[in-house]
Structures are given as structure tokens and as C-alpha cells.
Amino acid sequence: MDLRATYRDAGVVTVVDIGGRITLGEGSALLRKTIRELLDEGRINIVLNLADVNYIDSSGIGELVTAFTTVKNRGGNLKLLHLTKKVHDLLQLTKLFTVFDVYSDENTALGSFR
Amino acid sequence: MTAETKHLEVTLETQVESVNVAEEMCLRVAESAGFGEDDCYRIGMSVREGVINAFHYGNQERPDKKIHLAVDLTPEKMIIKVLDEGKGFDLSQVPDPLAQENLLSTSGRGIFLMRAFMDEFNVVPGRTGGAEIIMSKRLPAGNNPSTENQDGQGAEPPQRA
Numbered sequence: 001m002d003l004r005a006t007y008r009d010a011g012v013v014t015v016v017d018i019g020g021r022i023t024l025g026e027g028s029a030l031l032r033k034t035i036r037e038l039l040d041e042g043r044i045n046i047v048l049n050l051a052d053v054n055y056i057d058s059s060g061i062g063e064l065v066t067a068f069t070t071v072k073n074r075g076g077n078l079k080l081l082h083l084t085k086k087v088h089d090l091l092q093l094t095k096l097f098t099v100f101d102v103y104s105d106e107n108t109a110l111g112s113f114r
Numbered sequence: 115m116t117a118e119t120k121h122l123e124v125t126l127e128t129q130v131e132s133v134n135v136a137e138e139m140c141l142r143v144a145e146s147a148g149f150g151e152d153d154c155y156r157i158g159m160s161v162r163e164g165v166i167n168a169f170h171y172g173n174q175e176r177p178d179k180k181i182h183l184a185v186d187l188t189p190e191k192m193i194i195k196v197l198d199e200g201k202g203f204d205l206s207q208v209p210d211p212l213a214q215e216n217l218l219s220t221s222g223r224g225i226f227l228m229r230a231f232m233d234e235f236n237v238v239p240g241r242t243g244g245a246e247i248i249m250s251k252r253l254p255a256g257n258n259p260s261t262e263n264q265d266g267q268g269a270e271p272p273q274r275a
Contacts, residue, residue, distance in 0.1 A: 024133055062219075
């Protein structure tokens with residue numbers, strides 16, 4: 001699956017649709033660049049849609065944590081949506097499931113910002 | 115090494131692309147050995163993490179240093195060795211990424227993942243002074259190691275990347 005990241009407005013929230021492998025190199029760099037762009041535009045409430053991310057390594061996990069803390073430090077929130085089984089299992093294994101807000105329904109994820 | 119052991123080794127450059135090269139090479143061996151999809155995922159991830167460790171922590175991303183990857187396929191298990199040319203490290207000093215104070219750390223999960231995904235895992239001093247990660251996965255029951263090349267010469271000749 002090709003690496004890609006696009007974003008769309010949903011009220012005060014921005015939904016980022018990211019696809020491909022978030023791994024050391026291009027995948028992690030794309031996530032970092034996308035989050036930085038959003039924060040530069042003042043978009044601090046972010047839902048990261050990981051439906052098309054079927055692989056993530058420790059570098060990708062590190063990048064997710066960086067995104068989470070960077071957004072928090074700017075007064076916003078980053079939440080995860082539609083985890084694939086592999087990503088879900090990896091976040092459970094690393095106990096990050098307890099750190100991130102994770103949703104399986106987009107409307108519920110968007111509603112959580114109200 | 116016994117006659118039944120298939121051996122493959124490659125010397126990789128200290129660069130990001132080597133992580134994918136190593137993963138793909140080991141996945142081919144794992145698939146040929148009969149590992150299922152889930153085990154192949156775990157083996158591939160562990161190889162990635164081993165090579166990332168060598169690339170980043172061992173060789174400090176220095177292009178003049180190499181990463182040495184070796185795979186042995188015995189009748190019982192697949193053994194993967196990743197050797198760097200760094201200063202070595204003490205496994206007991208690696209922080210626990212599951213500790214509350216480390217949960218939001220942006221790095222330090224590679225060793226944990228390799229330990230979780232493989233049956234055996236250890237780090238020993240390398241013959242060139244670096245650190246050598248040695249990890250293995252038992253072959254699935256009822257599977258004999260096989261390679262595309264059935265003449266006992268191994269899956270592929272040693273190569274340099």
C-alpha cells in the first residue's frame with residue numbers, strides 16, 4: 001500500500017487519513033511533517049485515522065508518541081481511529097493503549113472533542 | 115553447523131534502506147521454512163528492530179560502519195544474528211519501556227519487541243567489538259526447513275548489499 005496522508009476538516013477537528021507503513025524513514029517522516037503542518041495552521045484537535053495503516057514498527061510508535069505529546073503541549077488533543085488488528089495489538093503490547101484515546105467510530109471520535 | 119543447516123549472510127550498509135532489505139530477506143527464508151503469516155510478521159518485525167538497533171544505537175548511523183546479518187535455518191529453528199560495529203551495550207541497562215515513567219518515551223521499544231516476538235533473545239559482545247543480537251524462532255510443528263534451492267547449498271549465496 002502506498003504511503004500517503006491527507007486531511008479534512010470536521011468542524012473544530014481535523015481528520016488525518018494516513019495509509020501505508022509507518023516505519024523508520026519515509027513513513028515516520030510523513031507523519032511528523034503532517035502533524036507539524038497542522039499545528040502550524042493552528043489545527044490542534046486531531047483524529048488520526050489509521051484504517052489503512054497495516055504495519056508500524058518501533059520508530060512509527062515513537063512518532064505516534066511524539067505527535068501525541070506535541071499536540072498536547074500545544075493545548076490540543078490527538079486521538080486514534082480505526083486501528084487495524086496489528087496496530088491494535090502492538091499498542092496493547094506496549095501499553096500505549098492506556099495512553100491514547102482510541103475509537104472505532106468516526107462520529108464518536110469527533111464527538112469526544114465537544 | 116550441520117549439513118542440515120541452511121546458512122545465509124549479508125553485509126549491510128549503515129543506512130535506512132538496510133532495514134527493509136534485511137526484513138525482506140528474512141521473510142523469504144521464514145516463508146520457505148513454513149512459518150505462518152503471524153510468525154512471519156513477528157520475525158520480520160524482530161529483524162527490523164535488530165537492524166534499526168544496529169543502525170541507530172550500535173553504528174550511530176555512521177556510513178563507514180557495517181551491519182552483519184546472518185540467518186541459520188536448522189531442523190528445529192530459525193536463528194537470526196545481527197552484528198554491529200559499535201561499542202556494545204549491556205542488556206540489563208536497557209530501560210523497561212512498560213514502566214510508567216517510560217510509556218511516553220519516543221524510543222527504546224525495539225529490544226522489548228524482539229523479546230516479545232521471538233522464542234529466544236540475547237545480546238552478546240560481537241567478534242568485532244560491537245554488539246551481536248542473537249534471536250530464534252522454533253519452526254512450526256511438522257514443517258521441515260526447505261529453500262527454493264533443494265541441492266543443499268542454501269537459499270541464496272552470501273551477498274553484499
